[in-house]
Amino acid sequence: MNNKTFRRTIEELIAKVPLGRVTTYGDLAAMAGTPRAARLVGGIAHYGDPELPWHRLVNRHGRLASGYHGGRDAQAAHLANEGVECREHTVVNFEERRWRPNY
DNA sequence: CGAGTGACCGCAA
DNA sequence: ATTGCGGCCACTC
Numbered sequence: 001m002n003n004k005t006f007r008r009t010i011e012e013l014i015a016k017v018p019l020g021r022v023t024t025y026g027d028l029a030a031m032a033g034t035p036r037a038a039r040l041v042g043g044i045a046h047y048g049d050p051e052l053p054w055h056r057l058v059n060r061h062g063r064l065a066s067g068y069h070g071g072r073d074a075q076a077a078h079l080a081n082e083g084v085e086c087r088e089h090t091v092v093n094f095e096e097r098r099w100r101p102n103y
Numbered sequence: 104c105g106a107g108t109g110a111c112c113g114c115a116a
Numbered sequence: 117a118t119t120g121c122g123g124c125c126a127c128t129c
Contacts, residue, residue: 047128059112
C-alpha cells in the first residue's frame with residue numbers, strides 16, 4: 001500500500017504519534033517499510049511539513065535531534081509541554097515513552 | 104536525468 | 117569509555 005511516496009508515509013505516521021509519546025527515526029523508517037532509511041526520515045523532516053510534530057522524533061539513543069528548527073532546547077520544551085521529561089536533551093524513560101504502531 | 108545531501112545507524116580501532 | 121568511518125535510501129536542486 002505504499003503507492004504514496006516515502007515522505008507521505010512518514011508524515012502520516014508522524015501525525016499518528018500520540019501526544020506525550022516519542023518515536024525514533026529507525027522505527028519510523030522501519031514501519032514505513034525501509035528500516036535502513038532512518039536518514040530519510042531526518043531528511044524528510046527537514047524538507048517536510050513544518051506543522052507536523054517532528055519534535056517527537058528522537059534518535060536511537062533517545063537523544064533529541066541536532067538540527068531541529070529552533071534548537072534542541074525548543075524540542076525539549078515542546079516535549080516537556082506534552083508531558084515528556086527531558087534531561088540534557090535526552091528523553092527520560094525513553095524506552096517506555098517510545099511509541100510503536102500496531103504492526 | 105545526474106549528483107549531492109541528510110535531524111541516522113552500526114561497527115571498527 | 118570515546119572517536120572515526122562507511123553504508124543506506126529517498127528527497128531536493
